[in-house]
Amino acid sequence: MGKFVVQGDTVLEGEVKISGAKNAALPIMAASILCDEEVVLENVPRLQDVFVMKDILLSIGFNVIFDKNTLIVSRAKDISCEVPYELVRKMRASFNVLGPIAARAGKARVALPGGCSIGVRPVDFHLEGLKKLGFSIKVEHGFVEATFEKRVEHATITLPFPSVGATEHLMTTASLLEGTHTIIENAAMEPEIVDLQNFLNAMGGNVKGAGTSRIEVEGVKKMNSVRYRIIPDRIEAGTYLIAIAASGGMGAVKNVIPSHLANPLGKLEQIGADLRIYKDTIEISMEKRPKSVDITTNPYPGFPTDLQPQMMVLLSIANGVSVITENVFKTRFLHVDELKRMGADIEVSGNVAIVRGVKKLSGAPVEGTDLRATAALLIAGIIAEGSTEISNVEHIFRGYENVVEKFENLGARIEYVPGETEKNREN
Structure with missing residues (x-):
């Protein structure tokens, strides 16, 4: 070392x-999965974690160009439903692609995440929230499989703890569930979540409340091309x-x-x-x-x-x-x-x-x-x-x-x- x-x-x-903020760039990169068109992100830091997320996007079928601090994401082919274990194990934030992939492709299979060794950080909050959004969840052999089973009209998710990762994961996934009105209670209030909301809305999403403990999401059918600058x-x-x-x-x-x-x-x-x-x-x-x-x-x-x-x-x-x-x-x-x-x-x-x-x-x-x-x-x-x-x-x-x-x-x-x-x- x-x-x-x-x-x-x-x-x-x-x-x-x-x-640019790593903790804003990563969930925004994950949210770019929701869009079929070109997404241009400015002020993206050149960090190991960002390169891991870039590799994840490449592995599931996106083109990614990273020039200086500008990152361009575009759809290359059909989205792959599985993220390789060797990528997910490197970084906890990689788990947040599970919901967006499943929202786009109907199902997703992602390994349980890795990351810094500062204690256990379970993904239970993520999975329980996805269930309320209409996904079935199966955990076996170190992988989580999410399958979209039914569309729900209203979903209220109350987080036991204001988890940043769970808040970001659920608000992103809910954004593309047309016909579903989602409320996230006890949501995390970090500035990076506000940045994610602003990005989703710039793509055509309908999210409000970020920066408070209550976030509301009206699912939309499609996301549009956008140029966005990371905080x-x-x-x-x-x-x-x-x-x-x-x-x-x-x-x-x-x-x-x-x-x-x-x-x-x-x-x-x-x-x-x-x-x-x-x-x-x-x-x-x-x-x-x-x-x-x-x-x-x-x-x-x-x-x-x-x-x-x-x-x-x-x-x-x-x-x-x-x-x-x-x-x-x-x-x-x-x-x-x-x-x-x-x-x-x-x-x-x-x-x-x-x-x-x-x-x-x-x-x-x-x-x-x-x-x-x-x-x-x-x-x-x-x-x-x-x-x-x-x-x-x-x-x-x-x-x-x-x-x-x-x-x-x-x-x-x-x-x-x-x-x-x-x-x-x-x-």
């Missing part, structure tokens, strides 16, 4: 431009803001929608960061040692779980004691032991981490365990005393476009040593 060798004691300064990645933006603050630096994060980061920005202000917020730019500076603050992750608009590991790094050098409560992924503390190797003082009990700030982290050999944990360790290496070697870094390329170049432009000193996996990945 590849590794980063990071020289520490670095103060980050400068500008960074945020890429900026709020998690990438938050990662760079936290990194600049942790280093005691100053910089500007550009191509961002500040309202998507309201909760994290509030926490950064509480720790003492000076923020200046403009239409699509956030300027940040951190002149003093950060103050401690308590963090509780929750579904949007709460503090995002995808920024929890990065924020833990910042709080590990804060003045005082911080309490981090993880309410989304109960096992998302795999990075704690690695940070402790670097001198962090962190105690975990269940889904709560007590972080006692130390004056300085020290470089050490550590290992990336998942996408956001690897980003957190990279930040830790940048601010630590001495050199840090981070192994198993392939995770980070799933969620951060040009991550080494962007950090180097801010002044970070990172040597990337590719392993065999990264040597073969598409750039």
Whole structure:
């Protein structure tokens, strides 16, 4: 596996431009299955997960051209009903093609998904919702088979938890079920879901309510050609803001929608960061040692779980004691032991981490365990005393476009040593 060798004691300064949101691009790519005509997506990040979804679309009969950050999807032939296991196992979001394929072709067979190892994330919510939309579901031999059995006039789906993936999967599938009125209660409210709604409606769909806990979908017969621009990645933006603050630096994060980061920005202000917020730019500076603050992750608009590991790094050098409560992924503390190797003082009990700030982290050999944990360790290496070697870094390329170049432009000193996996990945 590849590794980063990071020289520490670095103060980050400068500008960074945020890429398109991976978590918006993937469900929108899955939703493009609904359309027979050409779909042009702009501001698509060149990431491992995006290339996996591209390969899935190719495997089921679509032409896909990916030039710089523009992705063009068009129908090539009859849609294949089965997605190869070797593709689905690479990424959890790939499971969201099940419903759209079944809505188009009448049936679909997709392997149970893979992805980051941050705890069990069952697909039961997806499957129960599809049943209410008129699909029969069979699970055997590691595959899920969905078959469209009957058209229902009204379907009310109440999610036990506001699952982002289930919300996206069900609203997309319901969009092409002509004659069916679907209500999704306790829906997730993330900005990426609003982006998906806007995309579906731009294709001729009839979806409303995204951004609230109640989404309504009137199924339509056909989707039309569209050109659509993906929103900026709020998690990438938050990662760079936290990194600049942790280093005691100053910089500007550009191509961002500040309202998507309201909760994290509030926490950064509480720790003492000076923020200046403009239409699509956030300027940040951190002149003093950060103050401690308590963090509780929750579904949007709460503090995002995808920024929890990065924020833990910042709080590990804060003045005082911080309490981090993880309410989304109960096992998302795999990075704690690695940070402790670097001198962090962190105690975990269940889904709560007590972080006692130390004056300085020290470089050490550590290992990336998942996408956001690897980003957190990279930040830790940048601010630590001495050199840090981070192994198993392939995770980070799933969620951060040009991550080494962007950090180097801010002044970070990172040597990337590719392993065999990264040597073969598409750039």
